[in-house]
Amino acid sequence: QVQLQESGPGLVKPSGTLSLTCAVSGGSISSSNWWSWIRQPPGKGLEWIGEIYHSGSTNYNPSLKSRVTISVDKSKNQFSLKLSSVTAADTAVYYCARGVGLWFGELSFNWFDPWGQGTLVTVSS
């Protein structure tokens, strides 16, 4: 079964760039799935950051779009997140997740499954 694992620095300085990688195992990143980043500030709810397809097509949350870049490395079966100009408000657990889609008649539904275990990134000097 597909498993996802986030990795990257746990501490980033204010105004710096947060960089994380999600390694995909048990399946190919070139399958017919979108791959997402989602974050959760401590004690708060979930926020979708953006997604990428293996072709390189991306969709971003407008609230973060000016600071976010998501990329894919098919040779390493992984995808990455870069978030620039970070502040304390960007402190969160960052999750990667696979977007799964299925057709029900003429409608295509999608959801996130599985998720990585998450990695805490703290923005502090």
Add this chain to the structure above:
Amino acid sequence: DIQMTQSPSSLSASVGDRVTITCRASQSISSYLNWYQQKPGKAPKLLIYAASSLQSGVPSRFSGSGSGTDFTLTISSLQPEDFATYYCQQSYSTPFGFGQGTRLEIK
């Protein structure tokens, strides 16, 4: 953006109780609604997709219903392992949004 609102924000219940959590979308999202369960320190886990389809391996005491703007997650008989936080999520359009969560606590 489509806003997702859950109610209640927290809920106390006992083992064996029937529990219902509500999720409302700010506009019609057809059946593009998913439910997740999150336990402390863990990643969310998919329970229900497309409003009412039970994910493989999820106990049948969980069920989902609704379409348009109003949705419910029902747990027919609470078990000790069900005490967690539950989130709804719309997949109708990007940016995909989540409800604020419902924390289910032991009474």
